[in-house]
Amino acid sequence: MTNKLAITSIVDITHDVRQFTFEKPQGFSYEPGQAAEVGIDKDGWRDAGNPFTFTSLPAWDELQFTIKIYPSHDGLTEQIGQLTQGDSFIVGDAWGTIEYKGKGTFIAGGAGVTPFIAILRMLADRGELSGHRLIFANKTEADIILREEFDAMDGLETVYVLSKEDKDGFEHGRIDKDFLKAHISDFNQHFYVCGPDAMVESINDALKDLGADADGLVFEE
Known part of the structure; x- marks a missing residue:
């Protein structure tokens, strides 16, 4: 319909x-x-x-x-x-197959953050954002969607990664296996991944290599 x-x-x-x-x-x-x-x-x-x-x-x-x-x-x-x-x-x-399944880390590339917006708003309304993290990759600071809203969400930790700018307050480069290893200490959690297909595949492979449970990976199949 x-x-x-x-x-x-x-x-x-x-x-x-x-x-x-x-x-x-x-x-x-x-x-x-x-x-x-x-x-x-x-x-x-x-x-x-x-x-x-x-x-x-x-x-x-x-x-x-x-x-x-x-x-x-x-x-x-x-x-x-x-x-x-x-x-x-x-x-x-x-x-769609992206749904909230429990506390974890959201990893997005560019417009790939859009499936997470409503989920994070839902958790914010419930007061249940504590312990969640958003790792959000973009080319430049100006490309970051809803940054002010994410930063204002009580309990949500935000990490912004810029590939084409190297600026104070931001990570620089790409979200790869080395980045994940350096920024995540616990791989026994849910990981929500959305972005360009090649990025999602690469991150999912890296997460599994680092010990994440394949059943704990949430992405659009």
């Missing part, structure tokens, strides 16, 4: 990430971390079927997507970047 949802607000989160909000249809349900197949109400794009993750919480009265726009890709996100309030998305039912 699909729903035609008119955009009620658009907010710029970073220089290339926008937050789109919609009124939630009656009876629409999903869990934090889940996504939906999305098109837009525009000729040639209604059946686009790109997956985007809900960054709103199920209890909210509205739905929200936080989307990185790629103007040069000549694809759906380029088209989404041209939309204005009142335009509509075509949104399918919720699906």
